Amino acid sequence: MLTRMSAGLETDSTVVFTPHYSCRMNSRVAMARWQKSIKFQDQVEEEFSGKLNFLTAGELMISGSSLKFMEQIRYPGTGWVLVEFSTSVTWLETLIQLRRIISRGYRPLVAHPERYGWCRRKRSRLITLSRMGCGSMISARSFRFKKYASTARSLLRDGLSHAICSDAHSPRDHIIDTRMKKTIGEYSRIQWQVLTKDIPQMILNDERLPELPLQKQRKYE
Numbered sequence: 001m002l003t004r005m006s007a008g009l010e011t012d013s014t015v016v017f018t019p020h021y022s023c024r025m026n027s028r029v030a031m032a033r034w035q036k037s038i039k040f041q042d043q044v045e046e047e048f049s050g051k052l053n054f055l056t057a058g059e060l061m062i063s064g065s066s067l068k069f070m071e072q073i074r075y076p077g078t079g080w081v082l083v084e085f086s087t088s089v090t091w092l093e094t095l096i097q098l099r100r101i102i103s104r105g106y107r108p109l110v111a112h113p114e115r116y117g118w119c120r121r122k123r124s125r126l127i128t129l130s131r132m133g134c135g136s137m138i139s140a141r142s143f144r145f146k147k148y149a150s151t152a153r154s155l156l157r158d159g160l161s162h163a164i165c166s167d168a169h170s171p172r173d174h175i176i177d178t179r180m181k182k183t184i185g186e187y188s189r190i191q192w193q194v195l196t197k198d199i200p201q202m203i204l205n206d207e208r209l210p211e212l213p214l215q216k217q218r219k220y221e
């Protein structure tokens, strides 16, 4: 999958590994996953040396009162933490949890908002989240599922996603490549470069992201 991805990415692009973690996970299991992930990063760094850069973070499932593992899974050198919720999460629960994360000094990056009912019913809620300091990132993987693909397309059309990630779980999933660039070009009013390069770079620089909706033809650097 990485070989396929490297063919469509510019030299010197950064790939961030985000294996799944949950706040309810046993610490030993989380630690073992982390070590495995770092080991994998070491292997591919050698293999793709001079072509791609790699970082290890995580995607944290938030539920209940625990906010364990945020320190481990944050994007290295930043306060950005990639978070997800169960698909049945309510808007109120989402708001409360994101406020808790912000109050601990982190910057939540909401993974695949197109999967949540609160977003599908009222997409402008992502504007509220962006004003609070949250980022939103749709998944290329969502284009495989009819139910999520239509919301993902409307978020792109209205500039309501800061970025796009692959979220690839298996070789069947979409990746950030020329085919995805074409798909995004059909639906998005925001340029591919903004969604896959400029704003992701702001995340890696630990910068606050712009308020949604993103504006057509505006430069985000």
Ligand SMILES: [Fe+2]
Pocket: 059, 084, 111, 112
């Ligand atoms: Fe996820």
